[in-house]
Amino acid sequence: MTVAEMAKLIDGTNLTPEAPKDREVSCGYTCDLLSWVMAHGAAGMAWVTVQTHMNVIAVASLMEMAAVIIPEGIEMEEPSLQKARDEEINVLSTKLTAYEICARLAAAGLPGKERDA
Numbered sequence: 001m002t003v004a005e006m007a008k009l010i011d012g013t014n015l016t017p018e019a020p021k022d023r024e025v026s027c028g029y030t031c032d033l034l035s036w037v038m039a040h041g042a043a044g045m046a047w048v049t050v051q052t053h054m055n056v057i058a059v060a061s062l063m064e065m066a067a068v069i070i071p072e073g074i075e076m077e078e079p080s081l082q083k084a085r086d087e088e089i090n091v092l093s094t095k096l097t098a099y100e101i102c103a104r105l106a107a108a109g110l111p112g113k114e115r116d117a
Contacts, residue, residue, distance in 0.1 A: 066090065
């Protein structure tokens with residue numbers, strides 16, 4: 001699925017509409033510990049997190065993720081959003097909980113990230 005399709009599925013608003021919405025999403029992941037995400041992230045990933053600071057965008061960019069999803073209507077700081085625009089990272093916001101987001105993505109057939117060997 002693309003980022004645009006995923007946004008519709010989770011009732012999401014793209015906070016960085018300049019980023020490419022046709023990017024393919026390879027898998028989903030939920031985690032709030034940035035060092036863990038750096039160790040286990042993947043290109044094309046849709047990452048669900050309540051973290052909203054600048055380092056989230058740095059990790060998403062480093063891992064070449066398709067999108068960062070912020071649940072429960074949590075607001076991301078403007079400097080972080082500007083960095084996401086600069087890095088062309090899709091940041092989606094939704095009122096859904098992280099659990100609801102993951103349930104919808106899984107029901108639509110998006111796999112979770114494969115476990116590292």
